[in-house]
Amino acid sequence: MVVGENHGITVLHQLEEIMELQHLTRKIGENRAPLDWETRLRIALGAARGIAHIHKQSSGKLVHGNVKSSNIFLNSQQYGCVSDLGLASMIQLPVMRTTGHHAPEVKNTRNVSQASDVYSFGILVLELLTRKSPLHAIGDNEVLDLVELVNSLIGKERTADVFDVEISRNRNRKQRAKMLEIVMSCVAKNPMKRPKMDLVVKMMEDITSNQLQPKLVFFESHNPDFGLEDILQASAEVLGKGTFGTSYKATLDNGITIVIKILKGVIVTREEFQKQMEVIGRKRSKSVATLMAYYYWRDEKLMVYDYYGAGSVSSMLHGQFGKSKICLDWETRLRIAVGAARGIAHIHTQLGQNLVHGNVKTSNIFLTAQGYGCVSDVGLATLVSTTSVLHSRSSGYRAPEVTDTKKLSQASDVYSFGVVLLKLLTGKPTILSEDNEKANQLVMWVASIVREKWSAELFDIELFKYQNIGEAMMKVLQIALDCVKSVPEHRPKMLEVVRMLEDIGGTYSGA
Template sequence: MSNNYDNWERLVEAVIRREQLWQMFHDQSPSDSSITSDISFNFQVLDGPFDFSSPGGSSQYQKLPPPAIKNSQKKENYVKQEVSGMVFFQNFSPVFDLEDMLRSSGKFLGKGTFGSAYMSSMDNGITVMVKSLNEVNISKKKFRNRMEVIGNIRHDNVCALRAYYFSKYEKPMVYDHYSNGSVSAMLHGKTGKNRDPLDWEMRLRIAVGAARGIAHIHKQSGGKLVHGNIKSSNIFLNSQKYGCVSDLGLASMIPSPIMRNAGYHAPEVKNTRNVSQASDVYSFGILLLELLTRKSPLHDIGGDEAVDLVKLVNSVNGKEQTANVFDVELLKDRNVEEQMVKMLETGMSCVAKTPRRRPNMAQVVKMIEDISMMNTRNGLQPKLVFIGGLNPDFDLEDMLRASLEVLGRGIFGTSYKATLENGSTIVVKRLREVIVTSIEFQQQMEVIGRLRNESVATLMAYYFSRAEKLMVYDYYGAGSLSSMLHGKIGENKISLDWDTRLRIAGGAARGIAHIHTQVGQHLVHGNVKASNIFLTTQGYGCVSDVGLATLVGTNLVLDSRSSGYLAPEVTDTEKLSQASDVYSFGVVLLELFTGKPSILSEDKDKAIQLVSWVTSVVHEDWTVAVFDTELLRYPNMEEAMVKFLQIALHCVKRVPEHRPKMSEVVRMLEDISGTNSEA
């Protein structure tokens, strides 16, 4: 963290005093987060200004009753003793400072489970949301530790915490402001004001975005982090109009009894101390039911009676009246009814009464993405853009009518095997979390499409829209190198002899070396790993997923299961390079040599990297122990295998400058196989 700003307490005290005035002049405090009231952080209220220049002055209290004066003076005296400053998180360069915030105008957004929210609009046009937490009985150390966890989560579908402040009485948190308001306001706001006509595509984008955000949260802190307060009022729309999750991690820090959020809580949750990832899934299931029905979690059916939304859906589910639960606006489009039914099934699986019967969020993401793919097939408009003057014997309509089979889900999206009606087979890669303009996307596709090399997977075509980005490749029937080496015996895993491994290594090396010669010798692959290497019809390695790391961003690579392939400097600097490609390829060579995955799991579930294991074994002169047992059948090849191992270890040197260029790696591998580049 950096950029500590002193005197934040002046803003804190302004917020305190404003809220006291608000409560004093209103019989009831607003309870709906969608209720707003104009305020200003430098205004005059009832002719009594907030005097920021003299926080100890008496004029600021003249309009408050004696108990409020005493309470405010007590808090202000404490703030004078403890000036911690405003703390901004790394990777966030603020274009405003404390004085900008003090001069800003604002709006009271309402009270939530954990505190009050304010919108702060500054003179430079920047708008942020300030959340002032309720009384929190927590030490400064624990609070800062929790802020570190929350603030360092970077994901397009998780609202970013920008800054925070700690004092005994007030703990404000600063977030980005989302001008579209919450999903709750969109669904349940008053007609003609906040309530918007939400079509099926928009509801799908809200669902898939929020699911991705929660799934990312659940991967943090060793896979143990819990949100704890998932509800439609905590879901917003990001710049790409996908769902974005807010209020992360506050439930575990601020335990409180279940009150008006009871409709979202799983049956096993008695208070927020008992929330879990399984209860997050339940709450997300309620969100899906809200999106489908446009009814609140506790649905008012008249009088003082309210029916739980899950019970309401269950009462018609299975009675051939499923359509009766859907929002009437959605029923206008009969083309999406099948998708809505599948979404309803997904939601009901999430709200299973027994936690163990609920899917995890990663599984939920897959279910919703598959539903979204159905929508893509129904709603895409022509046209496919074919690369390099190709004249294929299919078009978009043929592709949408094709039978699909999920091949796998990677860090950049889901790949489908599409069998066309004419009998040909292609691979359709559906990208996710790509936030680029159409021009940027087109330019990158043109770069990838020009990589005409037998050792680089050919990009045939692409499609771009605001909602969907598709890439079409040739299909490689043998599967990936990862499945060959590490798949289940009798299914994907096959026995690879020494010559085949050499051909795979040589072909993949030539592919990456060719990539490195493009764009003025500056192009980077960025995600070299065994699951992105396939076999050509001649049995040589062929590299796929070129350039997507540059397009999508490094964060996805860093957060993925590909960490065993990442060079040390990438983890530190978050920058990919051709040298880091060489490191990743060195890991692939070690996989080919040892038959082991890039990350090993040993006793006590302690994971160690393949590079570390091989290095330690070789250092102890137990070289034979690193051989894949299948390679021991070729005793006459031992010298060649040792050279192969030396090349791999040369590639994974810790210092980037000590690694060879990919062109040098190609020559070394060809020397082993007895071939040359001309041959």
């Protein structure tokens, strides 16, 4: 196992790119890989986090015991990950008087400690700063310890000569000098004078926070015509506040209009977030909103989508942010239903995956250029706790079993879609009265109307402007009622819902 970025533990074969750091000390002409300053910082910071994580285990008694460049690998974000964890405690270390990465006390006593790990980490970072091996040859038969070499250069006021020529061109001299200061405290001869690894991490994070701030990650099908700075400088307006965050319409200086969703309540590691974004980004369908890019940084996470100019179906039905509602004809409502159903069915039928949308509602459905429904917010329900979903303002869409089991499913998606159909038919909100929410949910109100056979009172008055749609409306109503059945097993699958809606659209109109 390897330990590194975000204190996580990652199985080696899951790393997208693995690079042994012994290439640091190869001579020029021996295919040394170029390493820019930012990459070296990521290696050092990731390794520091990994060692600090190890030191916190077993009540602070765990030691790595063999920190060196050949045990450091790079993960997919180019951060260092520490390998060979715990092996030092399983074998008897020989006396290593000439091994440059061991602390002086280990060379004499063979007793490894957290303080000796700190020393070894200091040697690792010196390798990154100097691109010299721990034992540096200065003559045919003479070898100089890297710590002694660096100390001699500092003593002669030749600190600039410490750094590898590849990074000497980096403009941030203060950052390099501060990193060297941290490292030299790590390689102090007296173990008691060396800092703890969690303090080393904090000091390194303080000097690298701006340098290592990540960029927008774009998917292959999108050319990066803009970056994070363009988004921060763009004019923006609020489109809506939902379960997983706030969405903004942003118009960039180059004329591109995008939707930015700033997420809330998403507490996952970078690796978990990236994995879920990759899953969402692969869902290529005209009926699923296209995820263009994403961004992860500590407590800030955002997603970038294509912009759909017509707005959400919720804003069309009820108006939003000072805008009046839009009169939707029957054919438009049917196209919305067909497109949204196709999108949810596409999510449900991904090969080898039991995927769930988890937050189907009219504010997450938009219109494509062809006027069909398109579902957004795909896959976000898995990034937040179910409790957050249950406490959201979307209770009118929630299947009854979700409240009891706190588990989302494809059947609960079908229920939520049934509520969407009821809203398209009635034009009413999901909660008809805040005074007695349970007794006034849209589903219960529709059930009472159908039971009393007062169907004329059920449909949106706007729909009575159109002729010869009565049979189609009743068919859609029946589909909706099937979708919102209280027993999950009695609800149809989304592919079946798509087929039934397409049959209605085909016999009624071009939808």
